[in-house]
Amino acid sequence: MQHGRGYMAQALARRYKRAIQGLLNEQYSVMPLRPGLFQVRKANGEAYKVRMDLLPVCTCADWAKHGHGHVCKHVLMVGMATAEVAYVGYRAKKPPHARVFVVRDGRPQPLRHVVRHSPTGFEWGYGGSGPADLALSILADYLGDEEIAEDLKGPFKSEVVSRLPHAGWVLTENALQAFLQRHLSIPVEIPLPSYA
Numbered sequence: 800m801q802h803g804r805g806y807m808a809q810a811l812a813r814r815y816k817r818a819i820q821g822l823l824n825e826q827y828s829v830m831p832l833r834p835g836l837f838q839v840r841k842a843n844g845e846a847y848k849v850r851m852d853l854l855p856v857c858t859c860a861d862w863a864k865h866g867h868g869h870v871c872k873h874v875l876m877v878g879m880a881t882a883e884v885a886y887v888g889y890r891a892k893k894p895p896h897a898r899v900f901v902v903r904d905g906r907p908q909p910l911r912h913v914v915r916h917s918p919t920g921f922e923w924g925y926g927g928s929g930p931a932d933l934a935l936s937i938l939a940d941y942l943g944d945e946e947i948a949e950d951l952k953g954p955f956k957s958e959v960v961s962r963l964p965h966a967g968w969v970l971t972e973n974a975l976q977a978f979l980q981r982h983l984s985i986p987v988e989i990p991l992p993s994y995a
Contacts, residue, residue: 807966808890808964808965808966809890809966811870811889811964811966811967812889812890812891812966812967814870814871814872814875814967815872815875815887815888815889815966815967815969816889816891816898817872818872818873818875818876818879818887819879819887819889819898819900819902819907821872821876822876822879822880822902822905822906822907823900823906823907823908825842826841826842827839827840827841827842827873827876828840828905829876829877829880829881829905831881832848835850835851835852836848836849836850836851837849837850837851837877837881839857839873839876839877847859847873849873849874849877851874851877851878851881854867854868855870855874855877857871857873857874859871859873862874875969878969878971879902879905879907879969880902880904880905882902882971882972882973883903883904883972884901884902884903884941884971884972884975885901885902885969885970885971885972886899886900886901886902886910886937886940886941886969886970887899887900887901887902887907887967887968887969887970888900888921888923888933888963888967888968889966889967889968890965890966890967895919895920895921897920897921897922897923897929899921899933899936899937901940910936910937910940911936911939911940912932912936913932913935913936913939913945913948914932915931915932915935915949916928916929916931916932917929917931917932920932921933921936923960923961923963923965923968924961924962924963924964924965925961926956926957926961930956930960930961931952931953931956933956933960934952934953934955934956934959934960935948935949935952937955937960937970937975938951938952938955941972941975951979951982951983954978954982955978958978959974959978
């Protein structure tokens with residue numbers, strides 16, 4: 800049966816939500832077995848193995864049904880739990896529809912909203928006030944400095960936040976570091992004096 804893009808996006812958002820809720824409520828734990836191989840154990844003892852390569856593989860029934868290229872909640876959990884810090888957003892049916900969490904050491908917590916432009920909350924996937932606040936909030940949390948975050952929020956919003964997929968996304972420290980290297984390591988050219 801062929802499903803439309805809307806259905807697929809909703810299914811992905813549900814997987815992000817289940818992954819966050821599973822870690823948040825400590826229903827699941829992630830344990831490394833060897834480099835690139837992890838065990839995701841449910842509180843009831845049920846366990847799945849996840850191999851994180853170019854195309855992640857999971858031993859769960861959901862992954863087996865859909866195969867390579869599919870991202871199940873266990874793959875998402877491993878990605879979140881193994882990153883030093885990850886920012887995760889997904890869409891929920893009930894308000895607030897756009898939910899954003901910061902995951903540190905496998906423990907998610909709601910991202911603090913630094914309100915500058917959008918009193919209604921975070922957004923992404925376009926260039927408005929909700930995405931501006933999301934850009935500022937992620938950078939302020941990651942850098943620990945709202946002033947620097949304020950200076951960088953415009954480029955971060957246009958280069959990263961406005962391009963995030965509508966249904967759900969994960970930003971890891973590697974993505975943030977790549978952005979910061981482009982914007983904080985740019986050599987400043989000093990113009991030659993007019994008499995030179």
